[in-house]
Amino acid sequence: MTAIRTREEERLPAPALRLDRAAEPPRAAVVLLHGGRADALEPPPQLNLPGARMRPFARAIARATIDDDVVLGAVRYRHRGWNGVRSDAAQDALRALDELALLTGPVPVVLVGHSMGGRAALRAASHPLVEAVVGLAPWCPDGEPVEHLAGKRIVLVHGDRDRVTDPRGSWELAARARAAGAESCALRLPGGDHAMLRRAGAWHALTTRLVTGLLRLGPLPPTVAERFDDLGPSDVPSLDGG
Template identity: 45%
Template structure:
């Protein structure tokens, strides 16, 4: 499902994993890769940020396909955030509008890493979105959060991350609780690439998307959402 935007001749694209034949699609998980603060270079499926999310998307598909969920992995038009254009935000809106057109009643869960986490948080107010899972999100001091009202928000950050700030995502989670009572945040002893504690990252993603797709509360996520502010937004997991 390629498309072009006026600001660029490059193409956005989607890779999709569908539920078993004959299973009605009742939910969609949109996966958003990372990128760079500024770059007009066309994004590629060979970029490390994109390749990092392929096994995550496949894992999400395995965990949710029997429940009627389709998984979409977005490849942006260009690699950069590119203030003030917010190119990945434009691309994510395009993908979300495509989901809405194809599956009008499907609820969407967003899973984004780094710049993709920032993008997921920015587009949370799209009518189809119900849940956001932001992994090591890139957060700036003036990051908006009003768009998270009524959404489930799960943030996961490595305490040894030197690329994006775990302190900034903690401050953001505290602010987000002003507009939603369903916000939680987990800390893992890991860096930005999510490699040392990969099974723990994967398990938190799985819990988030399965709960979102099935509508069945997950005890780990629910308990974290009830934890006190602000220290409760530093939940740890095995």
């Protein structure tokens, strides 16, 4: 029998969280956020290249955490773009985290976001579940807020061949987040481009190691651990995916 939706149900927004793997009981969660556009009010298309770019990362993280009771999910965007002060992707990320909290309770969450999704992840780090953010070639425009990142752990990774989002935005935001009280680190991935196709294996391996380290399921890359322990200003190290 086909269910008939009421008018009230039709007005409700679709869930913002796509749950890819549950755990019982959950120990932690990882939520992925794909990229998008600066301005676009239409929904992401069904065949969505930014979403496809995140699938290898999801598979690598799933393999690395298969025995650790880690919930895996992704944010569903209502709109394809950030859309100025609306910050639609960040609002969807916060809705997804609220939905996750109902499913898992107060578990630590690591957000992994690429490009616009990196900006959304940084904004959504204000949510009490979020302990850490991994930003992959994140979009970090001038004046992006950082005060809410105090007490969080932030790792931004940018390829030096990126021609879409400016790596300097990552370096500057990481420094400002550090001054605001975050444990933050920015890494330069030599040869990496915005689409993360150049040196794809290095992107996947590094991100997985960062996620498991931030969840305390394994060691962080030594360069990141050193930056977290060093409270003073630091340069931007290059990391060769290990």
